[in-house]
Amino acid sequence: MKPYALGVDIGGTTIKAGMVDRDANIVERYKTHEHCGTLPENVISCVEQVYRALLQQSGIQPASLAGVGLGFAGHVNGRAGVVITSSNLPEWDNVPLRDIVQQRLGVPVVLENDTKVCGLAEYMHGAGRGVDNMCYVTLSTGYGLAIARMACEKISSGADTILRDTCGDDPTSATGEMIAEAARQGDAVARDLITTAGYYAGIGLSTIVHVVNPELIVIGGGMTRIGPMFMDPCMQGLKENVHPVLFDSVRIVPWQLGDDSGVLGAAAKAFVTFDEKSEECPSE
Numbered sequence: 572m573k574p575y576a577l578g579v580d581i582g583g584t585t586i587k588a589g590m591v592d593r594d595a596n597i598v599e600r601y602k603t604h605e606h607c608g609t610l611p612e613n614v615i616s617c618v619e620q621v622y623r624a625l626l627q628q629s630g631i632q633p634a635s636l637a638g639v640g641l642g643f644a645g646h647v648n649g650r651a652g653v654v655i656t657s658s659n660l661p662e663w664d665n666v667p668l669r670d671i672v673q674q675r676l677g678v679p680v681v682l683e684n685d686t687k688v689c690g691l692a693e694y695m696h697g698a699g700r701g702v703d704n705m706c707y708v709t710l711s712t713g714y715g716l717a718i719a720r721m722a723c724e725k726i727s728s729g730a731d732t733i734l735r736d737t738c739g740d741d742p743t744s745a746t747g748e749m750i751a752e753a754a755r756q757g758d759a760v761a762r763d764l765i766t767t768a769g770y771y772a773g774i775g776l777s778t779i780v781h782v783v784n785p786e787l788i789v790i791g792g793g794m795t796r797i798g799p800m801f802m803d804p805c806m807q808g809l810k811e812n813v814h815p816v817l818f819d820s821v822r823i824v825p826w827q828l829g830d831d832s833g834v835l836g837a838a839a840k841a842f843v844t845f846d847e848k849s850e851e852c853p854s855e
Contacts (some may be wrong), residue, residue, distance in 0.1 A: 572849070573637040577625060577843035578617055580685060580833030581643045583607070583659025585829065586614075588621045590629045591838035595696045595833060599629040599666030611666050621677050638679035638845040640837030641672065649683040681844045685709075689791055689826070695839055697827035698789045706785045707826075710772060711792030718768045719745045725760050732760035751797045762800065769801040773808020780813050780821050790835035791826035 572593075579588040584607045589597035601624050606617040621638065626632070645657030652669025673680040690699075690707030699705040726735050726742035733753050738744045753761035793802055802825075811816055826832055842855060 572846060573635055574663075575631055575635050576637045576838040576845075577622060577639045578642070578688075578834040578836065578838030578841065579620065579621060579639065580837055581606075581614065582644045582685065582833075583657075586617055586621060587834055588625060589831075589838070590625050590833040591835060593842065594838070595692075595835055597834060599625050600834075601628070606660075608661070610662050611660075611668075614621055614660065615668070615671055615675070618672055622676055622850055633676075633678050635652075636678055638681060639672070640688065640839070640841035640844075641662070641668065641680060641682045642685040642833050642837040642840075643668065643682060644685045647682060647684040648826055649681070649687070652680075652682045654682070679841070679845050679848075681841050683837070683840050688840050689828075689832040690789070690836070691839050691843075692828055692832040692836030693789045693791070693826055696835060697832065698824050699787055702787045704785050705787040706779050706783055707789045707791060708776070708779070709792040710794035712791060714747070714768065714772070714794055716747070717741075718747050718750055718845060721762070721764050721767070722750050725764070730760050733758045734756060734761060747793065750802075754776050754797075755799060765797060765800050766804045768794075769804035770808035772801075773805040773810070774812045776805070776809045776823065777812035778811070782815050784817070785821060788821055788823050789826055790823065791832060795825045821831040 574592055576591050578591050584604060586603050586606055588601045590599040591597055601619055601621050603621065606614040643654055644659050645663055646655040648655055652667055654663045654666045657663040669680050669682040686707065686709045689709060693699045693707055694705055701715045722734055722745040723742040726731060726738060734745055737749050750761045750764055754765045779788060828835055
């Protein structure tokens, strides 16, 4: 079996990539923001740039790659290799990303949603090791944009908050990071926003517990870095909205792999996919 896979995590603002071995070690890394806010052709060119840079940095030949895994922040039909749409990048409507990249690079490529590959990484190499079943939930950019919208409404309504000074004349410039920092400084409006966001996240988790009944739920993404200010109301929201019999049936833990989960998961997806295909078509 080929010893390496290249994992590429395509986010709305950052592309993170790594050359990964079969022990889940990232032997070389690459990160770029050049694609941010641009059209599909530019994003695809950045992926090609990342691929060639990592080959050069690592000295690894394409013949040693099991394949390239792409994790994409958007709605994806992985089996068809198509990005259906993206809320973070413009004009991604039914783009056959897998086949385009595969033709450009000349190596096998697999495509999947970024949250799914993060979940795969945590299951294989992180917080989910040894469990029979788990769910993975991302609480990052999209959820922090939701909190920013609530902050904008508070500022516009005249609420007394340091966020007004942070955002200046443009309340729409509030970000999840700004709000979390204001909350750490004791700003009452910001703390209320974080508490509310955490509580509603817990309600969302209660639905997962009721419907899926997993042994473990792993929570990843930037919101986890806020810590107890977010996670305590999250657990309260879960406890108040899940059937009491089920509350102790599930463990809720933060991700272990952090920002590496997307890269490791995309590479793992490549290993799993192309190892299976090689077993289906053994050489004579």
